[in-house]
Amino acid sequence: xxxxxxxxxxxxxxxxxxxxxxxxxxxxxxxxxxxxxxxxxxxxxxxxxxxxxxxxxxxxxxxxxxxxxxxxxxxxxxxxxxxxxxxxxxxxxxxxxxxxxxxxxxxxxxxxxxxxxxxxxxxxxxxxxxxxxxxxxxxxxxxxxxxxxxxxxxxxxxxxxxxxxxxxxxxxxxxxxxxxxxxxxxxxxxxxxxxxxxxxxxxxxxxxxxxxxxxxxxxxxxxxxxxxxxxxxxxxxxxxxxxxxxxxxxxxxxxxxxxxxxxxxxxxxxxxxxxxxxxxxxxxxxxxxxxxxxxxxxxxxxxxxxxxxxxxxxxxxxxxxxxxxxxxxxxxxxxxxxxxxxxxxxxxxxxxxxxxxxxxxxxxxxxxxxxxxxxxxxxxxxxxxxx
Amino acid sequence: xxxxxxxxxxxxxxxxxxxxxxxxxxxxxxxxxxxxxxxxxxxxxxxxxxxxxxxxxxxxxxxxxxxxxxxxxxxxxxxxxxxxxxxxxxxxxxxxxxxxxxxxxxxxxxxxxxxxxxxxxxxxxxxxxxxxxxx
Numbered sequence: 001x002x003x004x005x006x007x008x009x010x011x012x013x014x015x016x017x018x019x020x021x022x023x024x025x026x027x028x029x030x031x032x033x034x035x036x037x038x039x040x041x042x043x044x045x046x047x048x049x050x051x052x053x054x055x056x057x058x059x060x061x062x063x064x065x066x067x068x069x070x071x072x073x074x075x076x077x078x079x080x081x082x083x084x085x086x087x088x089x090x091x092x093x094x095x096x097x098x099x100x101x102x103x104x105x106x107x108x109x110x111x112x113x114x115x116x117x118x119x120x121x122x123x124x125x126x127x128x129x130x131x132x133x134x135x136x137x138x139x140x141x142x143x144x145x146x147x148x149x150x151x152x153x154x155x156x157x158x159x160x161x162x163x164x165x166x167x168x169x170x171x172x173x174x175x176x177x178x179x180x181x182x183x184x185x186x187x188x189x190x191x192x193x194x195x196x197x198x199x200x201x202x203x204x205x206x207x208x209x210x211x212x213x214x215x216x217x218x219x220x221x222x223x224x225x226x227x228x229x230x231x232x233x234x235x236x237x238x239x240x241x242x243x244x245x246x247x248x249x250x251x252x253x254x255x256x257x258x259x260x261x262x263x264x265x266x267x268x269x270x271x272x273x274x275x276x277x278x279x280x281x282x283x284x285x286x287x288x289x290x291x292x293x294x295x296x297x298x299x300x301x302x303x304x305x306x307x308x309x310x311x312x313x314x315x316x317x318x319x320x321x322x323x324x325x326x327x328x329x330x331x332x333x334x335x336x337x338x339x340x341x342x343x344x345x346x347x348x349x350x351x352x353x354x355x356x357x358x359x360x361x362x363x364x365x366x367x368x369x370x371x372x373x374x375x376x377x378x379x380x381x382x383x384x385x386x387x
Numbered sequence: 388x389x390x391x392x393x394x395x396x397x398x399x400x401x402x403x404x405x406x407x408x409x410x411x412x413x414x415x416x417x418x419x420x421x422x423x424x425x426x427x428x429x430x431x432x433x434x435x436x437x438x439x440x441x442x443x444x445x446x447x448x449x450x451x452x453x454x455x456x457x458x459x460x461x462x463x464x465x466x467x468x469x470x471x472x473x474x475x476x477x478x479x480x481x482x483x484x485x486x487x488x489x490x491x492x493x494x495x496x497x498x499x500x501x502x503x504x505x506x507x508x509x510x511x512x513x514x515x516x517x518x519x520x521x522x
Binding site: 050108112186283337338352 | 476
């Protein structure tokens with residue numbers, strides 16, 4: 001049943017009257033007051049997540065030199081960028097590494113600095129060395145430049161991430177290898193010595209809107225400390241995975257593509273990340289407000305960690321070989337409590353996703369909305385939901 | 388009985404000597420080796436927990452000092468940079484002594500120097516270079 005509209009909610013935000021709670025707080029509210037009353041009383045539920053998100057990067061347009069250069073290859077702090085665009089446009093990918101990096105030649109590699117770290121440094125206001133080379137044309141005669149840029153001096157810096165905020169993710173184990181394995185899910189000890197997960201569970205944006213009823217193209221979000229928007233469904237977006245009775249996906253499913261002005265973001269919420277033996281990436285803070293338009297929606301936002309299940313996947317043999325096999329299902333309450341049972345063994349858990357930071361993001365977003373500084377947008381198009 | 392956790396750094400000319408044997412035999416000390424790394428021709432590093440009578444522990448330490456072995460309290464060895472930590476918990480399953488631990492209500496990671504045995508397992512597990520070994 002519909003209870004309110006975007007316009008009504010925004011009107012209340014403008015007046016400073018909106019009732020905004022986090023995705024944790026709504027759980028108790030629904031438990032105490034019931035769905036009907038909660039849907040009437042609450043206007044917005046805020047979510048949050050803070051985790052490594054490899055499909056990310058930034059478009060940068062730097063001020064061209066005099067004479068001008070049609071930059072063909074461009075490095076920022078020694079990190080190669082993609083320059084196959086117009087003269088002074090580049091795309092800096094977060095997993096890019098320096099050309100001279102030892103990679104995994106001395107295994108496991110350290111991967112101390114890469115694209116993600118450049119973005120963090122840029123947002124922190126640091127000076128970044130830019131080197132560009134080209135072949136020279138009549139209109140762009142310069143063949144090489146070395147200069148220094150910073151976030152203020154570039155014309156545009158636009159964080160543009162094709163796949164973020166995965167709706168649920170695998171729990172990773174090492175079942176078959178007799179040594180530590182070094183994966184994007186962290187270090188996995190032999191004999192199922194640990195189990196690593198990566199989701200904010202009950203706080204995670206897409207787990208609070210399992211059928212993408214409110215999160216769609218055009219949704220305004222908290223991105224890297226500033227503001228951003230969902231611009232498309234993310235790459236690998238897949239709504240067709242198995243779901244629980246509550247509609248929540250039981251494996252990695254939906255994703256979103258997001259965009260926002262890097263100039264308004266903060267290094268606190270964009271962290272260069274070094275994953276031993278794997279590579280570099282960027283850890284990103286994302287928070288999405290969910291407008292309580294109906295009783296269904298408030299019910300979805302009240303989802304609890306114990307009702308969100310995911311699959312245990314082996315990263316020593318199955319995952320690398322594309323074998324889709326599960327070694328059991330666990331929920332996020334068990335994962336967050338520190339131990340899960342796999343094949344009769346108590347296995348300690350670790351996470352790549354920071355629940356503490358996810359909670360802070362949901363709180364910050366709540367505060368911004370309450371103060372009237374952040375209004376909600378109605379999506380111009382929905383993400384495909386598989387419904 | 389008192390107990391001390393120390394990091395001993397051996398100059399390369401001492402690496403071939405049975406120093407731990409002498410600590411046990413001559414000074415009646417109990418040695419629990421927490422970690423050892425010996426690179427011949429370079430230097431040796433030994434992380435130990437030493438327990439014994441106060442007097443004997445003191446004279447044992449003097450014996451080490453006379454051999455030019457550098458003695459550092461263990462707590463100074465591993466540094467956890469709180470400002471770099473994002474509390475993701477990737478390190479938690481790797482710490483054998485719960486020196487790095489998680490408050491499951493606040494989901495905040497903390498570090499208890501007293502429990503740290505400087506095994507260094509947490510260092511590669513941290514994606515934010517928040518844990519550092521200080522030599």
